[in-house]
Amino acid sequence: MRVFVTGATGWIGSHTVDELLAAGHQVLGLARTDSGEASLQAKGAQTLRGDLDDLAALRRGAEDADAVVHLANKHDWANPAESNRAERAAVETLAEALTGSDRPFVFASGLASLALGRPSTENDPSPFSGPDAPRGGAENRAFEYVDRGVRAIAARFSPTVHGTGDHGFIALLVAAARRTGVSGYVGDGASAWSAVHVVDAARLVRLGLEKAPAGARLHVVAEEAVTARDIAEAIGRHLDLPVKPIAADEAVDHFGFIGRFFALDMSASSAVTRSTFDWHPAGPTLLEDLAAGAYA
Structure with missing residues (x-):
């Protein structure tokens, strides 16, 4: 075509x-x-x-x-x-x-x-x-x-559609950690994103x-739910920074506009998509990409 x-x-x-x-x-x-x-x-x-x-x-x-x-x-x-x-x-x-x-x-x-x-x-x-x-x-x-x-x-x-060269939401979270010296998550960090x-x-x-x-x-x-805390901890390990909770009313000040989204649960299943279209994700996971320096 x-x-x-x-x-x-x-x-x-x-x-x-x-x-x-x-x-x-x-x-x-x-x-x-x-x-x-x-x-x-x-x-x-x-x-x-x-x-x-x-x-x-x-x-x-x-x-x-x-x-x-x-x-x-x-x-x-x-x-x-x-x-x-x-x-x-x-x-x-x-x-x-x-x-x-x-x-x-x-x-x-x-x-x-x-x-x-x-x-x-x-x-x-x-x-x-x-x-x-x-x-x-x-x-x-x-x-x-x-x-x-x-x-x-x-x-x-x-x-998050992640990988080396990504300038999206995860890159903004990494930038916020570098800027503030803290890899943060909002509240208890239980909110989760698919990836x-x-x-x-x-x-x-x-x-x-x-x-x-x-x-x-x-x-x-590919991943139904990666918690905010797991993301923050992976960023903290990579940058050798402390990991701390950020109060919801301070999220935008700490993270920038992305703070409005980091506290949201944006998880999803792809079971129907996988079975219908024979799609089998094989790339690195989000945490693997963070550990490997994709956002260095």
């Missing part, structure tokens, strides 16, 4: 491009910069210049492909409303371009919004709809196009693109 990939030069996107090319697919990657374009072309991908706000480019990319993988996101934590707006607009634009074609549309979603007091499952619908909801309610919005001939597939990523290595995540995106039916929810989860 010829696959249009947004976020093609990002953390998950760059590995997804590698996975797609290795599996024999052609890739058309969205590139914002000269360096991003050169990087994609060096891998053997074709490129389309544009960004998440260039809806005309998104439309052209989708119309010129057999499938779409949408991984780009602004991740503007200082202005989440802008990230939500852009995400909804991009999903609507891509889905409109695919309407009536039955072509696959794999889009990034998350597990953070599904905290239920238990690990979330693939059978749990997203509770968020409408443009003012987290991620602009994009998961439910995309699924509205299933009846319009779009094979929409949600890839719900773990809060997945980036290579395993990219493989599941490819499998979903090839095999998943319309309306599928893929849980990109």
Whole structure:
């Protein structure tokens, strides 16, 4: 297939491009910069210049492909409303371009919004709809196009997609430990995150693109629950820093904005995903990556 990939030069996107090319697919990657374009072309991908706000480019990319993988996101934590707006607009634009074609549309979603007091499952619908909801309610919005001939597939990523080179949530926790001299966890440290290595995540995106039916929810989860305390202790061991609890009302001051999320339970099962798509995560665990210096 010829696959249009947004976020093609990002953390998950760059590995997804590698996975797609290795599996024999052609890739058309969205590139914002000269360096991003050169990087994609060096891998053997074709490129389309544009960004998440260039809806005309998104439309052209989708119309010129057999499938779409949408991984780009602004991740503007200082202005989440802008990230939500852009995400909804991009999903609507891509889905409109695919309407009536039955072509696959794999889009990034998350597990953070599904905290239920238990690990979330693939059978749990997203509770968020409408443009003012987290991620602009994009998961439910995309699924509205299933009846319009779009094979929409949600890839719900773990809060940490880890590995060497990751600049996401775990990197921010490591940076906070370096800055403060303390590797902290919030409260009793019992809250837990699911986790997945980036290579395993990219493989599941490819499998979903090839095999998943319309309306599928893929849980990109290798480890169901890694506690905040275990994460903090692994960071502390690696940096040779003390490990201490941080009061909930001090979490943002200590960690930065990530403190709002570190106290949340964002655990999930991937049992249905594994059995349905024969996906067997094989990469290092989160704690193994931390011990090996992936965040040095």
